[in-house]
Amino acid sequence: xxxxxxxxxxxxxxxxxxxxxxxxxxxxxxxxxxxxxxxxxxxxxxxxxxxxxxxxxxxxxxxxxxxxxxxxxxxxxxxxx
Amino acid sequence: xxxxxxxxxxxxxxxxxxxxxxxxxxxxxxxxxxxxxxxxxxxxxxxxxxxxxxxxxxxxxxxxxxxxxxxxxxxxxxxxx
Numbered sequence: 001x002x003x004x005x006x007x008x009x010x011x012x013x014x015x016x017x018x019x020x021x022x023x024x025x026x027x028x029x030x031x032x033x034x035x036x037x038x039x040x041x042x043x044x045x046x047x048x049x050x051x052x053x054x055x056x057x058x059x060x061x062x063x064x065x066x067x068x069x070x071x072x073x074x075x076x077x078x079x080x081x
Numbered sequence: 082x083x084x085x086x087x088x089x090x091x092x093x094x095x096x097x098x099x100x101x102x103x104x105x106x107x108x109x110x111x112x113x114x115x116x117x118x119x120x121x122x123x124x125x126x127x128x129x130x131x132x133x134x135x136x137x138x139x140x141x142x143x144x145x146x147x148x149x150x151x152x153x154x155x156x157x158x159x160x161x162x
Contacts, residue, residue, distance in 0.1 A: 006122050021123075025142055032138065034126040041087050041122035042102075045115040057113065061106055 001046045001054035005062060005076040008039035013071045042066065045081065054078045082127045082135035086143060086157040089120035094152045123147065126162065135159045 009015050015037055022036040044061070046054045055078045067074040090096050098119040106114045125142070127135045136159045148155040 008122070008124070018123075021146065024146055028145065030138060030142060032127045032130045032134075033142075034128045035124075037124045039122040039124070041089070041120040042099075043089070043116075043118045043120070046113045047115045049113045053113075057111060061111060061114075064109065065102065065105055 001049060001051060001078055002081045003042075003044045003046070003054060003058040003076050003078045005042040005044065005058065005066065005074060006039060007042070007062075007067055007072050007074050008037060010071055010073050039072075040066075051078055051080075082130060082132060082159055083162045084123075084125045084127070084135060084139040084157050084159045086123040086125065086139065086147065086155060087120060088123070088143075088148055088153050088155050089118060091152055091154050120153075121147075132159055132161075 017038040018036045021038070022033060025033045025036065044058065046057065049057065058076050058078060062074045062076065063069070096118055099117040102119070103114060103117040106117065125139065127138065130138065139157050139159060143155045143157065
């Protein structure tokens, strides 16, 4: 099973990397860029578990380790590899 | 228009963050975790451009700024917001 996890900043949390990239893009002529938001993308594979178990494990991994609940939101999809 | 961009390490490139998270997950009992790969997830919005233009701009932004062609691969999707 393979989980694809997306971590993004919660609304109102400063995103310095996103702001820097937005400025850099504008400076090289990308004038139609409106917003840029940076987050993390994590691929995790499991062996010997069902889809339901992989979903439970992924959610638990996000809560216990991957996401900072104060500043980040997470979402994920689990599918056969 | 909104672009969702995924940056991942190319095969064979060391992913220290992914390795550290894999070890940390194993140490707290996630024994069925097989691989963990870290990447970046970027959301970019555009105003006043068509889907085709947004796709062209996103590809150009990846090539000129966002992705390191030596170590990273990128893929993206563009859709109405």
